[in-house]
């Protein structure tokens with residue numbers, strides 16, 4: 295069931311975007327911002343509220359790789375595995391990230407639920423490969439050492455904010 299806050303935000307969105315299909319991705323983002331991911335139930339409720347077929351909304355959720363249909367950690371790391379990044383050291387960076395996060399493989403979420411590591415197609419910074427994105431921030435020219443530092447910094451920042 296959608297919360298009062300969610301329905302209020304969705305109503306505002308529909309007022310601004312009369313074409314339901316155009317509002318679909320943003321409607322899912324509204325729910326994801328509040329819940330962290332989009333469950334089957336949430337997708338069903340949003341589809342009903344904005345008046346689009348559930349299958350269409352599912353297609354939208356599948357198309358955008360930053361709409362999560364499974365639970366993710368507090369921070370989501372997208373590691374680019376496209377060709378330039380592959381050539382420039384993706385393998386070593388991935389291995390170090392997996393070790394640092396205590397994961398056996400990618401995709402995966404850390405035991406403390408702080409990080410989810412996901413593969414991504416080209417993040418648009420091929421000339422600075424290898425590249426990853428953590429939440430909304432892009433990190434370029436990665437090395438195994440650099441990714442360890444990035445993860446460490448985020449952990450420390452999170453811990454100090456509690």
Ligand code: FES
Nearest residue numbers: 374379416417420
């Ligand atoms: S191939 Fe990795 S950013 Fe383009």
